Amino acid sequence: MKSAESYRAYAASGRLSPPSTRCFKQRHKKQQEHFNCDCTDYQETQSLSDVHILITVPGNMCTPADNRIVLDDDYRGFDVRQFCLPPRYANYVESVLIPNGMLKDRIEKLALDIVTSFENDNARSLTLLCVLKGGFKFLADLVDGLELTIRARETSITMSMDFVRIKSYVNDKSHHEPVLTGLDDPKTLKGKDILVVEDIIDTGNTMKVLLNYLETLSPRSVRVASLLVKRTPLSSGYTPDFAGFEIPDRFVVGYAFDYNDHFRDMHRSFDRKL
Numbered sequence: 001m002k003s004a005e006s007y008r009a010y011a012a013s014g015r016l017s018p019p020s021t022r023c024f025k026q027r028h029k030k031q032q033e034h035f036n037c038d039c040t041d042y043q044e045t046q047s048l049s050d051v052h053i054l055i056t057v058p059g060n061m062c063t064p065a066d067n068r069i070v071l072d073d074d075y076r077g078f079d080v081r082q083f084c085l086p087p088r089y090a091n092y093v094e095s096v097l098i099p100n101g102m103l104k105d106r107i108e109k110l111a112l113d114i115v116t117s118f119e120n121d122n123a124r125s126l127t128l129l130c131v132l133k134g135g136f137k138f139l140a141d142l143v144d145g146l147e148l149t150i151r152a153r154e155t156s157i158t159m160s161m162d163f164v165r166i167k168s169y170v171n172d173k174s175h176h177e178p179v180l181t182g183l184d185d186p187k188t189l190k191g192k193d194i195l196v197v198e199d200i201i202d203t204g205n206t207m208k209v210l211l212n213y214l215e216t217l218s219p220r221s222v223r224v225a226s227l228l229v230k231r232t233p234l235s236s237g238y239t240p241d242f243a244g245f246e247i248p249d250r251f252v253v254g255y256a257f258d259y260n261d262h263f264r265d266m267h268r269s270f271d272r273k274l
Contacts, residue, residue, distance in 0.1 A: 071247050077094075078099065080093055082096070093254075098255075107227070121221060123221070125158045125192070128195050129195065129197065131165070132182070166180050166181075191218065195225055198240070199228065201228070202230050205236055223241040231246060
């Protein structure tokens with residue numbers, strides 16, 4: 001077993017951690033200790049890709065604004081041969097950008113940040129507004145994290161869900177005029193604390209359209225959680241309240257990110273070949 005100090009030294013040096021060990025949180029203490037503890041327990045593993053997933057990611061680790069994990073422009077991800085990949089997609093992806101384990105762990109932390117934020121705002125209920133289709137996978141895992149956090153903290157916040165669809169992509173191009181559909185009864189959002197759940201912020205124009213619409217419904221508050229934020233010269237400057245990862249200007253697929261409705265069924269985030 002290695003000490004916590006040795007792992008911090010590896011992370012600080014920018015090197016990948018040793019292939020024989022990885023950090024993990026004790027699952028039997030998850031509900032009581034997960035959210036406020038230093039992760040100092042380690043166990044042996046034989047998976048080099050697991051080490052890369054859970055110990056360190058090359059590049060800057062976070063920004064002060066929302067604690068997002070930042071993947072630098074020269075970050076190339078992981079070799080697809082180290083992961084299970086459906087054969088039908090093998091010729092279309094370049095690398096594994098964010099492995100599934102890292103996605104799940106990051107979403108758990110986002111759930112904690114979200115609950116803490118709404119608690120501080122004295123919110124009694126939380127309406128999750130999922131942007132379809134891409135947001136559904138993120139929503140499912142985020143709800144699991146939110147429920148776990150609420151139980152562990154014994155908070156009184158309740159949750160409900162609604163869905164909206166915004167069409168903004170054809171092929172891999174983002175349109176300037178997104179089209180919004182959905183919401184069976186928009187009037188029910190009046191006075192509610194809303195969390196918009198989005199898969200990725202690209203230019204930010206799509207989200208601005210949705211937020212402008214939501215403001216007309218007179219909610220108590222509106223916040224946005226996006227799993228990914230893309231660095232692009234086309235950005236409008238919009239920044240979500242909660243963000244999982246900031247990624248380079250690449251087109252990603254997998255984990256419900258699609259290319260003309262393909263690749264949604266993959267459990268990791270991949271860098272698509274152009």
